[in-house]
Amino acid sequence: MxxxxxxxxxxxxxxxxxxxxxxxxxxxxxxxxxxxxxxxxxYALLTLISNAETPVRAGAAGGEAETSTLQFSDGSASILLHVAHAERGRRRVDGWVDAGAVEVQLTQNDRTWTTAPDNQGRFAFDEIPPGLSRVRLIIGSDRKDLLTPHFEV
Structure with a gap:
């Protein structure tokens, strides 16, 4: 100037x-x-259904698998996540949302995976590397979102 x-x-x-x-x-x-x-x-506070510090161990063919179940809510939308160990040290994240989400994003650092929930609000992410993650729900045509706090995958 x-x-x-x-x-x-x-x-x-x-x-x-x-x-x-x-x-x-x-x-x-x-x-x-x-x-x-x-x-x-x-306030979309992390509510541990299964204690994340002490993962639930479930028997699986070929050994034991660690799983964690996490729930987030902001009062108008809720999301339930089930994180399970998969092959090669990767994770599978299965989720369910009770609001009219049109898109779900899982983010780790600069990488984002995107999917759309089905009619019952179910969605999944495969082959996710372990690490600190967040989930963002894009809800309805007004594109309101719910962003979870960070959690470990």
Whole structure:
């Protein structure tokens, strides 16, 4: 930006602040609004049905398999995830959602897997590497979403 542009912007700001000054508590209200949004997302609290630190062991042909069952909810939508060990150290994630989800995304770092639930809300991800993950539900035509906290796959 040229110096004249910066001067013009400074004069516009001064005029706007003198004619229609922002509310004195505007910054605090905006910070609170953003915090509430984050809290409501994080309120999709992890409820362990099977304790994730002590996985349930289920017998399987060829050895034992570790499984974890996790449930998340934000009050309007719930998701149930069942994580099982698969071949070659990979995981299978089976899930069920009770809301009208049109898309489900499982994310680890920069990688995302996407699927659509069936009519009963069931979906699955195969061949997922172990690691810290999140699930995002895209719900309905308004594209509202539910983002889970991080959990270990």
């Amino acid at each position: 040229a110096e004249t542009d910066l001067e013009l912007l400074a004069r516009l700001r001064a005029a706007a602040e003198s004619i229609d000054p922002p509310a004195t508590d505007l910054a605090d209200r905006m910070i609170a609004a953003i915090a509430v949004t984050d809290i409501s997302r994080e």
